[in-house]
Amino acid sequence: MWAFIHKLGSPKWFYAISARLQPWFWGLAILLLLVGSVWGLVFAPSDYQQGNSFRIIYVHVPAAILAQSCFVAMAVSGVIFLVWKIKIADMAATVIAPFGAAMTFVALFSGAVWGMPTWGTWWVWDARLTSMLIQLFLYLGVIALRGAFASRDSGARAASVLALVGVVNIPIIKYSVNWWNTLHQPATFTLTERPAMPVEMWLPLLIMVLGFYCFFIALTLTRTRNEILRRESAKRWVRELVADTDRRG
């Protein structure tokens, strides 16, 4: 077990292992996303209150879940990098951050689009919207800090520390914003009390969530592989790999 993890930490081995894994995750992601979106957007019954606009849920909820998972994944990679100095972990953190920021933005944007028909406004200072917005700022801070350092290693460690500080703060921010919201905003708008969803509504949602996760894993694998090639371009095995590919045309 430990030997396997140790092997996985070496860029060369990760490159080889991920090559075998990534087609499965890409295939699974495409399959799940296709099935989930066609089922959710076409076949699922429309909501008796919101009509067809509720179908935004099939993008909005998976994006919001991913936005939070990515932050945790980024912070965990950061800890692994800080404690055990495993380079792969930092490469993963590097590629997860923009993806997480994008998912946060998608969640906010689809929420705004959904807000217009249901609440009659693009934006309310609702607790969940506000803490999502703050999370977007935290992502942008981590990305900006990493980019600000001239040396990649310092930038990586600084970003890891900030991700860690951020992940400690996210629950505090969430609870504070909830408290603030209940005080300052006595129910101008409430998230529509959703009736317990029927199976034909939540099953496609579940498939979409799983599809988003597979997409996340597949994309992270592929982008980490690119990052390996970029960072290790001076290593012999990478050069041999490139020469090999060239020879085969």
Add this chain to the structure above:
Amino acid sequence: MQVIEPKAELGVAVRATIKRDMTLVLRRRSEVINPLVFFALVITLFPLGISPDPQMLAAIAPGLLWVAALLATQLSLDTLFRSDYDDGSLEQLLLSPQPLPALVLSKTLVHWLLTGLPLALMAPLLGLMLALPGQSYAVLAFSLALGSASLSLIGAIGAALTVGLSRGGVLLSLLVLPLYIPVLIFGAGAVQVVILGGNAAPYLAILGAQLCLALMLAPWAIAAALRISING
């Protein structure tokens, strides 16, 4: 070989750090005064930009005072480690045999004493100019004193992360301001609730809890961040 008592040494080192920082900052008075002037200036802008109507100002005063004090603290952060970084004494601090978290905690304490505390003491005066209702002045000062200690600690993490960068100013605010939000919510909330006739104690208790958490965790993060910034 002389054996040095490590325990006694730590107390000496902490006291020496505090004394040195105090002396240095007090010799550059503008570093203490500038955040206060900034605070007063920002507060002056709001009646000009919004309305001089006392009723409207009184309604927004708690939030205004807190946001302006928060920005003033944030702007003063850059000086926290900057001069020590430039003249190399930060490296001496890192090389010293004393635990770094204790030393950075004493530096942060000085920052709070000379930035956060003066801001808290000045806030009632500016509150007066914003027609802040009478019963809330003590809570305003106390909440700012308590909250700005957390702000100094959290901000020091950002300052330590960016001290090695030549132009870290805007980046520092990008890193630090989102983390300030919980303190702002409960600080401004404490003042607001007193104006509405409620009890501020729960808010102040939560501000205190946030300070405890920051005291417990921030020194380690600051120390780690300084090591990254120095070792390059």
